[in-house]
Each structure stands twice: as C-alpha cells, then as structure tokens.
Amino acid sequence: MPMPPSDPRRLTPRSPASPAPARELEQRLIGVNACLAAFARRPQDLRKLWLVAERQRELRALLAWCVKHRIGYRIVAPDELQKLSASTHHEGVCAAFLRPQAPDLQTLLRALPAGPALLLWLDGVGNPHNLGAILRSAAHFGVAAVLVPESGGALLSSAALRVAEGGAEAVPLLTVHAASAALAEVRAAGFAVAASTPHRARSIYAAPLPARALLALGTEGAGLDAAFIAAADVRLRIPGSGAVESLNVAAAAAVLAAEWFRCHAPLAAG
Incomplete structure (x- = not known):
C-alpha cells in the first residue's frame, strides 16, 4: 500500500529533549x-x-x-x-x-505558494461542534489553515474531529501565542486581515474579498475583540433579512469561505 504524501502538520517534530507524556x-x-x-x-x-x-x-x-x-x-x-x-x-x-504535530506559523507561511490563499482566525470558539463544522467547511473551500489564539478555547477534541468528518486532516489548526506578532507575520506574507462583524462593516458582496486574506471570527455572544476589529484592514458583514442579528459562527465561517472561494477559485468551483 503506497504511503500518503507528507502532512504539513508533521513538519515540526517534537524535541527529543522534552518528550510529551504518552x-x-x-x-x-x-x-x-x-x-x-x-x-x-x-x-x-x-x-x-x-x-x-x-x-x-x-x-x-x-x-x-x-x-x-x-x-x-x-x-x-x-x-x-x-x-x-x-x-x-x-x-x-x-x-x-x-496526535499530528501542527507546523508553526512561520513554517506554514513559507510553505504556501504565491497567489490566493485563505486563513481563518477563530477567537473564543470553544464549542466542539462549531469547531468541527468550521474545519469541515474549511477543508471543502480550500482554507490553508485555521489559527486560534492561545487563550481562544479551541481544542481538537474527539467530538470536534468527528463533526469535522475528516476536515481536520486536511486543514491544520495552529495555536498562536502572541496575537500581535502573528498578525504582523501574516501581513508580511501579503495577507489582508479582515474582521467579521455585523457593525459598521461593508457587505462581503460589495467587492471581491482579498485574494490573500485572514478572515477573523468570534463567538456569537462576545464577538471579536474590539481592538482586533479596529486593527483589521477591512471589516466585513454578511447581509441578511435582519430577522436575527447574525449567523452562528460555524455558518458565518462557511459563508465567508464560500464567497472567497467563489471569487478566487472559479476554475475549481466550476
């Protein structure tokens, strides 16, 4: 049986000097x-x-x-x-x-080819069903990676992996330890930072989403941190009927990823 291609999440092996518990x-x-x-x-x-x-x-x-x-x-x-x-x-x-080892952010960014690429940033998404659904959508729409801040609450539990239906194998989940430094690295790699918020934001359909984009989402209750939203290059909203204020975070991630895919992967979408 042929072996599968190498997994980018195995690019950074554990240090033999400090082995993890079994x-x-x-x-x-x-x-x-x-x-x-x-x-x-x-x-x-x-x-x-x-x-x-x-x-x-x-x-x-x-x-x-x-x-x-x-x-x-x-x-x-x-x-x-x-x-x-x-x-x-x-x-x-x-x-x-x-347990697969995720690459660090620098390794991931260096490995990405030039051209369109999408990253997701999740802040406070601790519900395993939401996380699993986001990973499933991310795999479907070709997201390069999902980034979570160290205090963001997202853990790859067995429940999240089950809901992802295999999506977690295709999309690495990276924990970042310093948000400001991570955003600087992402910007240096040519990515625009877009914050998803229903307030004072432009419609995602008003103009094509950036070709190299980091799309940031928060939980329905607290949403993204106000400082993060203020520091974003663009603020985006998903227009709707107004019957509810906003979408569930997993649904919002799917809509945003689908719109990015429509804009920047027309041949694959067809």
Whole structure:
C-alpha cells in the first residue's frame, strides 16, 4: 500500500529533549469518516482500533493494516465502545492515532505558494461542534489553515474531529501565542486581515474579498475583540433579512469561505 504524501502538520517534530507524556501523544478518534480520513493520510500513526462487528466490512482496510503491522484491534459490543470512546456518537468505531504535530506559523507561511490563499482566525470558539463544522467547511473551500489564539478555547477534541468528518486532516489548526506578532507575520506574507462583524462593516458582496486574506471570527455572544476589529484592514458583514442579528459562527465561517472561494477559485468551483 503506497504511503500518503507528507502532512504539513508533521513538519515540526517534537524535541527529543522534552518528550510529551504518552497521553498527549495519542488521541482517540470516533466516527467512520474521521477515522478513515486519518488512516488515508497517515496510516503509520494508527496505534489501536476498536469497532463493532457491523463495521468490519466498511473498515476492512484498517483491519488489514492492523493485522499486517501487528497493531492491536478488538471487536467490541456497542456499550463497551461507548465507554472506550466516552461518547454515544462513536458510529461504531474508535481509533487511537498519534496526535499530528501542527507546523508553526512561520513554517506554514513559507510553505504556501504565491497567489490566493485563505486563513481563518477563530477567537473564543470553544464549542466542539462549531469547531468541527468550521474545519469541515474549511477543508471543502480550500482554507490553508485555521489559527486560534492561545487563550481562544479551541481544542481538537474527539467530538470536534468527528463533526469535522475528516476536515481536520486536511486543514491544520495552529495555536498562536502572541496575537500581535502573528498578525504582523501574516501581513508580511501579503495577507489582508479582515474582521467579521455585523457593525459598521461593508457587505462581503460589495467587492471581491482579498485574494490573500485572514478572515477573523468570534463567538456569537462576545464577538471579536474590539481592538482586533479596529486593527483589521477591512471589516466585513454578511447581509441578511435582519430577522436575527447574525449567523452562528460555524455558518458565518462557511459563508465567508464560500464567497472567497467563489471569487478566487472559479476554475475549481466550476
């Protein structure tokens, strides 16, 4: 079986001088699509597999890999799988994979080709279902990466990975430790910083979105930090009927990414 192309999130290996605890090296994935996507991109990272009998045919490639490489797997009852996965939404499979290492921001920006590119910035998006939905949309519309501030609350839990339906394998999630420095690096790489806000902003349909853009979104309640909005190069709103003030953050991310894709990837969209 040919190995998949290298994952950009594995460009920065862990330092051997300070190994992470075992519990941090592995992460349990649940859901058929999430497990299949991880296996398709990085089968060498599979460490354990649990599944119900009804999923054996659908997951036969994973089972064959486990047999060939002597990786532990078990056929279990649904109630046992619920305990192993700590979820009622396991879809009949739970797999332990090595946790992929995201690149640092400088490495990511250097690896991006010239021309149109889209980054998302999420501030305060801690709900795993919102994060998973955003990663799924990001993968669909070709987002290069999702950036979250260190205190932003976004964690790649098993629930978020399941909702992402494999999107987390295609779009790296980067934690940035100093927002001002990160924004300076992004701007230096030719990106315009756009803040999504319903207040005193222009419609996303009034003019094409920047070809190289970092689109920033906050949660529905607090929204983006006022200082961030003030420092943005452009402020954008998604027009609507006015029946509600704004969209859920996951829906807003999908609309913004779709409009950017429409503007800058017409051949792919067709």
